[in-house]
Amino acid sequence: MSDLTAHSHDEGPRRYGRGVFLATVLGGASSLFWGKSAWSRVSGSLGGAEALIPLVPSKGWRIYTVASTMPTFDPATWKLGLGGLVEQPTSLDYDQLRSLPRVNQISDFHCVTGWTVDKVHWGGVRLTDVLAQARPLSEAHGVEFVSAEKPYVDSLSLQQAQLKDVLLAYEMDGKPLPREHGAPLRLVIPEMYGYKNVKWVSEINLVPKAEQGYWELLGYDQDAWVGRSNGHGKASRS
């Protein structure tokens, strides 16, 4: 070191290296508490995440899957099974599904890991319209959604399933639902985190009560209310 300092003129050496290091580490670590709100303010002032493409890949979506391959969709053979505690177990093919009353909805999508996609344009059918096809029995108090992506499954209480904006979506942002978003059909329940928004829905069963699904068995909350479950917000953990 002495050979370096010997050549300095008016000022002695400064420990800037550790300053840069510590300031970056502390600033970065503290962003755990302000990063998300700062980012939404920045992206908002720049006209939303879409304006930042290609900086924000696919408008901020991340694709989470649990199996080794994503299910494929063949409109000729695809069927949605409706069973369990119902008067009339049945199934819908893709055309029958598309002939049910269509709903358009714009809602935000929140992932429990912290990312959010604002104003997703969904097209689909109301879950209650689909359930009515099979006529649930009075002892059914839960609805189970089985994904074609094994072994993914999750459930809602019947009351949650009857919330007004719960959809089975077959379109996203004006196009048929892409494969990685659960083609041809995914559940949309904007009040709850993404893990409840089951992708590749292939079977819906009415059950006595909502059971734990894939992520609940790994410790996630059964009721995945956005902002007040899974450690987010005040009323965390039941």
Add this chain to the structure above:
Amino acid sequence: MSRPAPGYVRRFSITERVLHWVNAAGFLVLLGSGLILYLPSLAAAVGRRPMVKDVHFWAGIGWVSALAIVALLGDRRGLLRTASEIDTFDAEDVRWLQRRRPAPQGRFNAGQKVNAALTAAFLVLFFLSGMLLWLGERDTAFRFASTVVLHDGLLYASLALLVGHLYLAVLHPATRHALRGMVTGTVREEWAREHHPRWSAPD
């Protein structure tokens, strides 16, 4: 340590070089597996998310462990001297950062010192946020709404740093000789005198 060939001076010890390349290799494996997890198009094309997640997680553990092992088993005193060099900015370094010239530099110029300090800080933050992502999936006590924002932000920041580093080390004619130093340990004496005049290289 073998003597440098005539006309060459030793710039990096074997410990420093192994540390650099272990860091680079670990980063690239993490970048590749991380992009598969992060980019929807790659995620859809590759699939096997649970396996890629495992690769990414264990690569992160392996990366930090390997760096620690190299530092512990290698020339620790040499590394501490190097860390102290990187830490220390004298008046010429400040002039260099202010783009005032001439600003004769030592073994590391001020930009290289900043790059090293940021690289080390990003490593700490990558590891911290990565562990929080992994733990948060298992226990909500470790879950912060901003962990992904931090981990993603680090990706962009470190990519920017990497692009600049690669440009200077591989492409830019005046500086790319430095790559030889990081590969073989030695650089041309006249190059060292021109770019790092205040560095008195050991024989």
